[in-house]
Amino acid sequence: MAVTVADPEPGAPHQPARTRRFPRARQLRLAAALVSGFAYYLSFSPRPLWWLAPLAFAGFALVLRGRSFRGAFGYGFAFGFVFFLPLLTWLLDFLGPDFGPWPWLGLSFALALYYGLAGGLITWVSRLPLAPLWGALIFIALETPRAWFPFGGFPWGRVAFSQPEGAFLPLASIGGAPLVGLAVVLSGFCLAALVGRLWDGREALTAALRTRPAVFAATGTLLPVVAGLALWPSIGTGAQDGELTVATVQGNAPDIGLALQGERDVLRRNTIAESERLLDAIHAGRVPKPDLLLWPESATTVTGPDPQVDQLVANFGVPALIGAIYELPDRHLQNSVIAWDPHTGPGQRYAKQQLVPFGEYVPARKVAELVTPFLDTETVDMVPGDGTNQAMAVAGTKVGTFVCYEAAFDYPARDAVRDGAELLVVPTNNAWYGESEMSLQQLAMSRLRAVEHGRSVVVSAVSGVSAIVAPDGTVTSSTGLFTADSLVGRVPLRTQTTLSDRLGAWTEYGLLALAIAGVAGGLVLRFRTRRTSAGTAGEAAG
Structure with a gap:
């Protein structure tokens, strides 16, 4: 029996071609x-x-x-993976060839999952009013758990x-790193929404530009940039409590990585x-x-x-902040900064709170010992500090300290300024990471921390870059990197706290709460839309 196959409706695409597209x-x-x-x-x-x-x-x-949630998750993961891979190549210099590329690939993979989740969640808020804002909030909100896990x-x-320079940087004085990040992402997402709106309405360009979403998109693209530029004159740099000459x-x-x-x-x-x-x-x-x-x-x-450090500091005749591995009475070690007086020797001591995983302590040590031959029972984890002496009285002022890796976290510098620090110093040892970025x-x-807190920052590095x-x-x-050198410079001492310091972590948690509210609102809208569609389909069938 012959089977007649009906021709497709006029204008309908041919299915095989659609499958190929x-x-x-x-x-x-x-x-x-990947390019993005x-x-x-x-x-x-x-x-x-x-500006990129x-x-x-x-x-x-x-x-x-x-895109669907699953598709957006995949594209978000791809965006994140191709970002983190080159950003974290310094891990290869740190670990050396014995470990191979697996820690670098594994960490990049884990961090890219956050970007995948962001991509998926952004699709849930894409139908809400002000969708680019909700999407930017979600992306920045996921930086909070990334600071935990x-x-x-x-x-x-x-x-x-x-953004250590450019139009967005002054926003750090208002809302710290979270607000700067939100401004960057919002500007980009709004630009995309504007481009998409213009593309969708390309047959009626004037009408497309007059719609409320298009006006919001144009405003959201430009407002963060304009706000940042307008804040530049308010960034104070003058001395408020004298000046200090710092060396x-x-x-x-040696450039030998983990060795x-x-x-x-x-x-x-x-x-x-030196x-x-x-x-x-x-x-x-x-x-x-x-x-x-x-x-x-x-x-x-x-x-x-x-006695050797005692004599050296005495020869200078001025107090010093000495970066040192400090042995506790129980023989455990702390990565510390010690205030060293030229007459009385060591005094107050700040111990690093945010230790480097696998560098200063080993997470999940029992598991790690099963998969790597480079750990043994004699390798002892360092002990984190408790925040005591975050700002130390030295050289006639209060100096706040955060050590190396702690620069990536918001709370150490903020706590130091709240404790009265008029100057911030960052002792660091980046010699592990070769001539990488x-x-x-x-x-x-x-x-960024300098603008965020309105303080001069002196970076003191073992092998560079000191600044x-x-x-x-x-x-x-x-x-420069891997050179013996010294810096001597005069820095202003400042006492005024920024709005970012006064708001503290409320900025970050406020943005997180808004993002959660946006996701919840997006889910409710999706549920109502599906229920309405199902009801309409049922009526049509009846």
């Missing part, structure tokens, strides 16, 4: 997600391409248009850290040698005598009285 469309969207993710990476230091970040988020948002939090690559010593270290763990004596010798060269330059009148001397993170080990990525965080940063985020002087 869909994979091509997916490939184009995937390529756009890599463009986002390029916006980070050492490149001054801050909102463009990257515009591309990301266009990829998500009309995995491994006690890894906030490297937060959106705000791409920081960079003794240098540096066994070279603490080398770090001490190099730091002392300190003595600086002292000779001071005595010869080539540089001014400082009011405060800074040593970088883990420049020495303190297990008891240290890691040191400059971290310096970008310190530049003196003005309260407006400008780097006034810096050193």
Whole structure:
């Protein structure tokens, strides 16, 4: 029996051709997600391409248009994975060839899952009024749990850290890193919404531009940029409680990655040698005598009285902040900064609170011992500090300290300023990470913190980059990588707290609450839409 197959309706696409087009469309969207993710990476230091970040988020948002949760999750993951892979290549320098690429790939994979989740959740709010705002809130809100998990939090690559200069940076003084990040993503998402609106209404361009969503999209694209630029004149840089001449010593270290763990004596010798060269330059009148001397993170080990450091600080005749591995009475170690008086020796001590996973402690040690031969029972985790002496009285003022990795977290610098710090210092040891971009990525965080808290920031690094940063985020002087060098500079002491300091964590948690409310509203709208559609279909069938 012959079977007659009806011709398709006039104008309907031929099904095989449609089937062929869909994979091509997916490939184009995937390529756009990958290009956008890599463009986002390029916006980070050492490149001054801050303006690439909102463009990257515009591309990301266009990829998500009309996607399902599952599809958007996949594109979000692709965007994140191609971003984190190049951003975190310094892990390869740190771990060396013995570990292979698996820690680097594994961490990039884990962090990209957050971006995948963001992509999926953004589809849930895409039908809400002001959808670009809700989407930006979701993306920034997911930076909060990323500061908690995995491994006690890894906030490297937060959106705000791409903005150590440029139009968005002044917003840090209002709402810190969360507000800067929101402004960048919102500007990009609104730009995408405007482009999409113009594309959808290309046959009636004037009418499309007059719609309320288009007006909001245009406003949301420009307002964060205009607000940031308008705030620039309010960023205070002048001294409010005098000035301080600060010297920081960079003794240098061998570029050997993880093997540096066994070279603490080398770090001490190099730091002392550079300190003595600086002292000779001071005595010869080539540089001014400082009011405060800074040593970088883990420049020495303190297990008891240290006559050599006592004598060196006494020769300078000024107080010092000494970065040291400090041995507690129970033989455990703390990564510390010690206030060292030229007459009375060591005094107050701040211990690093946010330790580096797998560098200063091993998460899930029993599991880690099963999968890596580089751990043994003699390897002891460092003990985190409790925040005591976050701001130490030294050199006639209060100096706030946060150590290396802590620059990526909001609370250490904020707590120091709230405790009265008029100057912030960041002892760090980036010698583990070779000649990678890691040191400059971290310096970008310190530049953001300067504006966020209205304080000068002095970065004191073992092997570079050491820097003196003005309260407006400008780097006034810096050193190179893997060189023995010193910096001496005059910095203003400031007492005024920013709105960001006064609001504290409320900004971050407020944005998180709004994002949760947006997701809930999106789910309710989706449920009502489905129920209405089901009811309409039932009536039609009846």
